[in-house]
Amino acid sequence: MNCWHCERPAHGVCQFCGRAVCKQHAKTHPSLIDVFRNDKGAYRALVVADALFCGVCRPQEDPIDLPDLS
Ligand SMILES: [Zn+2]
Ligand SMILES: [Zn+2]
Numbered sequence: 769m770n771c772w773h774c775e776r777p778a779h780g781v782c783q784f785c786g787r788a789v790c791k792q793h794a795k796t797h798p799s800l801i802d803v804f805r806n807d808k809g810a811y812r813a814l815v816v817a818d819a820l821f822c823g824v825c826r827p828q829e830d831p832i833d834l835p836d837l838s
Contacts, residue, residue, distance in 0.1 A: 772822055782822035789822045797821035 771778045771790035778788030799819030
């Protein structure tokens, strides 16, 4: 697979959309990998601060509401 930006061989894949990117064009973006509740019942999020990011797509900070599918 080649880089989305420059068509040279890619070094990795964006964690958010799956586009391939080379080292030169790779960026990083915080990625939410898990959400859990602590012993007080509060929600806590586990975040990777520098997940591989293509620079093209738009990861959202918060989950979005899904429309009613029924
Ligand atoms: Zn590139
Ligand atoms: Zn992406």
